[in-house]
Amino acid sequence: MTSEPEETDGRRQRGLDSRDRIVEAMLELMREGEVAPGAERVASRADVGLRTVFRHFRDMDNLYAEISRTIEGELADLVARPLASGDESGRLVELASRRAEAYERIFPFKHASTAHRHRSDFLARDHAQMVSNLRQALARDLPAACADPGRMEALDLVMSFEAWSRLRREQGLARDEALAVILAAAAALLRPAGT
Known part of the structure; x- marks a missing residue:
């Protein structure tokens, strides 16, 4: 069995990884010339769900x-x-x-x-x-x-x-x-x- 602290740490790390991927995706899209990439494009590029984008970045x-x-x-x-x-x-x-x-x-x-x-x-x-x-x-x-x-x-x-x-x-x-x-x-x- 996995202990609760290890599960929490794993979730936290996955969350940080998702956050980093979202930021990198936004930067990549901007570097490719997109002035205003939408949340859907960012989510797709970061390989995360749309809700994940909004969970990490409320605005x-x-x-x-x-x-x-x-x-x-x-x-x-x-x-x-x-x-x-x-x-x-x-x-x-x-x-x-x-x-x-x-x-x-x-x-x-x-x-x-x-x-x-x-x-x-x-x-x-x-x-x-x-x-x-x-x-x-x-x-x-x-x-x-x-x-x-x-x-x-x-x-x-x-x-x-x-x-x-x-x-x-x-x-x-x-x-x-x-x-x-x-x-x-x-x-x-x-x-x-x-x-």
Whole structure:
């Protein structure tokens, strides 16, 4: 006979496995270009019942929050690694390159979340937090350039996810081409006025 604690632990583990499969299924569907995969599609991809999806995630904000945590975990090493360059132009290249890598990895989720942000408190807060974090990193990593408020705003715009998205989607540039544009625009902002 199986003891009750072992049965409970088995159920708990199966529940955690189902939850992970649901999150991964949602991410896969988004990466494949589905902006708003329905619960039925997610359940089918995760190989779980529809009721299981709703049992683990009572609303979409809960699922978005779990996806966001998963993505943050995937990016943790990239975000935590200190910049190696000692001069501001070298730090700019490193910072832009890292953002390009991060933006490419979050691209599908950000586009899906943008489509739903107007009706999701979590997605609105998550986006605001990302913007704030990126601004803080910019001020920390390029302090001389960011001492001028106008230059700070221009750098924040040029190095934003929205600028990256426009270059990649609307303007159809390849990753390396988009990075070159970002670097050229940001480098121009770092040059002293009149040069």
